[in-house]
Amino acid sequence: MRRSPRVGVWLPPLAPSIFLLGLFVAGPILWCFYASFTNSALSGIAARRPKFVGLDNFTTAFTSPDVAASLWLTVVFVVLSAVVGQNSLGMLLAVFLQHRGKLLRGIVGTVVVAAWVLPEVVAAFAIYAFLNAQGTLNEVLGWFGLSQNWLYTAPMMAVVLANIWRGTAFSMLVYQAALSEVPSDLVEAAQVDGAGPVRRFWHVVLPVIRRTVVTNLMLITLQTLGVFGLIYVLTAGGPDNKTRTLPLLMYEQAFKFGQIGYGTAIALVLLVLGAVFSLVYIRSLKAEV
Amino acid sequence: MRGPRLVVNLVLLAVAVLFVAPLLWLLTASFDTHGSLAAKVPGDFTLANFGQILNWEVGGRPLVNGLLISGGTAIIAVIVAVLAAYPLSRFQLRFRRPFLYTILFTTGLPVTAIMVPVYGLFVRLSLVDSLLGTTVFLAATALPMAIWMCKNFMDGIPVSLEEAAWVDGASSLQALRSIVLPLMAPGVAVVGIFTFITAWGNFFVPFVLLLDPDKMPASVGIFSFFGQNGLVAYGQLAAYSILYTTPVLALYLVVSRWLGGGFSMAGAVKA
Numbered sequence: 164m165r166r167s168p169r170v171g172v173w174l175p176p177l178a179p180s181i182f183l184l185g186l187f188v189a190g191p192i193l194w195c196f197y198a199s200f201t202n203s204a205l206s207g208i209a210a211r212r213p214k215f216v217g218l219d220n221f222t223t224a225f226t227s228p229d230v231a232a233s234l235w236l237t238v239v240f241v242v243l244s245a246v247v248g249q250n251s252l253g254m255l256l257a258v259f260l261q262h263r264g265k266l267l268r269g270i271v272g273t274v275v276v277a278a279w280v281l282p283e284v285v286a287a288f289a290i291y292a293f294l295n296a297q298g299t300l301n302e303v304l305g306w307f308g309l310s311q312n313w314l315y316t317a318p319m320m321a322v323v324l325a326n327i328w329r330g331t332a333f334s335m336l337v338y339q340a341a342l343s344e345v346p347s348d349l350v351e352a353a354q355v356d357g358a359g360p361v362r363r364f365w366h367v368v369l370p371v372i373r374r375t376v377v378t379n380l381m382l383i384t385l386q387t388l389g390v391f392g393l394i395y396v397l398t399a400g401g402p403d404n405k406t407r408t409l410p411l412l413m414y415e416q417a418f419k420f421g422q423i424g425y426g427t428a429i430a431l432v433l434l435v436l437g438a439v440f441s442l443v444y445i446r447s448l449k450a451e452v
Numbered sequence: 453m454r455g456p457r458l459v460v461n462l463v464l465l466a467v468a469v470l471f472v473a474p475l476l477w478l479l480t481a482s483f484d485t486h487g488s489l490a491a492k493v494p495g496d497f498t499l500a501n502f503g504q505i506l507n508w509e510v511g512g513r514p515l516v517n518g519l520l521i522s523g524g525t526a527i528i529a530v531i532v533a534v535l536a537a538y539p540l541s542r543f544q545l546r547f548r549r550p551f552l553y554t555i556l557f558t559t560g561l562p563v564t565a566i567m568v569p570v571y572g573l574f575v576r577l578s579l580v581d582s583l584l585g586t587t588v589f590l591a592a593t594a595l596p597m598a599i600w601m602c603k604n605f606m607d608g609i610p611v612s613l614e615e616a617a618w619v620d621g622a623s624s625l626q627a628l629r630s631i632v633l634p635l636m637a638p639g640v641a642v643v644g645i646f647t648f649i650t651a652w653g654n655f656f657v658p659f660v661l662l663l664d665p666d667k668m669p670a671s672v673g674i675f676s677f678f679g680q681n682g683l684v685a686y687g688q689l690a691a692y693s694i695l696y697t698t699p700v701l702a703l704y705l706v707v708s709r710w711l712g713g714g715f716s717m718a719g720a721v722k723a
Binding site: 172173176177179180183184186187188190191192194195198203252256259260263267270271274275277278280281282283284285288289290292293295297298299300301302328360381382385388389390391392395410413414417418423426427430431433434437438440441442444445 | 456460461463464465467468471472473474475476477478481488489490491492531532533535536538539540543545553556557558560561562563564565566567568569570571572573588589591592593595596599624649652653654655656659660671674686689690693696697700701704
């Protein structure tokens with residue numbers, strides 16, 4: 164690697180990315196901090212001349228039962244669909260598929276990845292049709308007299324299942340890559356010592372892939388925090404706001420009700436949540452940069 | 453060992469069935485004259501659903517818009533990211549580590565959260581309802597990941613090759629273009645395709661930043677199948693979903709052939 168004292172050499176190639184990231188990413192984040200202290204709105208006087216309102220938006224946000232409810236729903240959504248669902252199912256599939264025949268690996272791998280490759284809206288339509296009162300699931304459950312409109316009777320379960328269905332492939336692929344790098348002599352030595360498959364996994368494999376687990380958890384948590392389209396298409400936050408996670412609440416307040424200032428305060432909560440997870444993610448990678 | 457083995461195989465097959473079940477509807481309804489919401493073998497097999505959406509208004513324009521937005525996003529992101537990756541990979545810069553950490557940090561932030569201020573910014577810059585504005589914004593959000601991946605790919609190319617070119621009197625930019633880029637072409641293609649696929653599937657950004665239905669990409673245009681009276685042409689919706697998914701599927705297959713699947717993790721988890 165060369166030293167480069169001259170600004171004229173390193174700055175020009177970096178300039179376009181610094182400009183774009185500054186204008187469209189860093190700028191909006193800073194504006195979030197500023198606007199959340201104003202009564203900025205989509206229309207009316209507050210749109211042209213937003214006034215500084217101090218901590219009003221935050222006072223409203225933190226005393227609002229809506230924000231509290233959405234925050235709780237976001238936590239439930241992230242924990243159930245990402246941390247528990249995608250992570251565990253992805254790991255289970257990776258472990259189960261490790262020493263299977265080519266055919267089974269091919270079939271399972273393809274269908275799981277297919278759900279992941281679909282565009283978000285198409286995935287949402289597919290799940291919408293599957294869980295609908297007239298959908299495929301009810302056709303089957305109808306034989307046992309169990310059919311119902313899942314999007315109304317169990318909306319949170321529906322969006323959680325949708326996100327697990329859509330995102331498990333990512334974790335599966337991550338863990339497949341990690342498992343393929345676990346030294347086989349370690350596992351064989353444990354086998355010779357008489358450890359069964361479960362103990363081998365728990366005491367030998369898991370410690371080796373520990374860092375991958377942390378990284379994967381952070382990544383899928385961050386991806387799931389920002390999920391909007393999937394929930395918007397499936398339930399639009401309803402029924403009765405039972406699936407209105409923070410991104411949906413932010414959209415509703417800012418764009419439907421025009422409360423930009425208040426909407427940014429909610430966005431800020433989301434950003435801070437994301438930033439905390441992002442920091443943990445970077446720490447887990449730190450030694451490698 | 454036969455017992456547990458059988459159980460594992462059965463579990464895997466059950467998971468496969470559960471994962472494929474929601475996809476069946478897309479296939480069956482799209483070929484059914486009376487497509488409904490449940491997956492069933494088409495009683496009345498037809499290609500009419502595809503015929504009905506293959507016109508400019510319904511099928512053509514949103515796909516072309518999507519192509520313009522996603523293609524533009526990929527091209528801008530790749531060019532800007534390759535340029536940025538060069539000094540980050542080749543020079544000993546004092547701010548290199550903080551810069552890379554900031555980039556990595558940014559890859560994690562949910563873009564959803566900045567859509568409100570971005571909308572405000574677009575109003576100020578008179579960029580609302582502009583295809584170009586939307587494309588440049590999507591490129592900016594794709595940049596952190598693109599720079600990160602490009603830098604890693606570039607690190608894999610020995611500096612000694614460039615040094616030979618410098619001895620022959622080539623400038624940095626010439627060395628980048630004639631030596632480094634050809635060698636990392638597969639990596640650049642992966643970054644480009646990854647960016648394209650992500651932009652192609654993006655729903656929230658065009659949904660917020662574009663107003664004119666004629667400018668909507670397929671990810672948003674797909675909602676035109678929900679008629680004003682709540683009547684939905686399910687067969688056409690399914691057919692359109694398949695049409696809209698096909699390019700992404702094809703590109704994914706191309707890339708997974710190159711890198712053996714799961715290409716997006718190459719940049720993310722391995723760092």
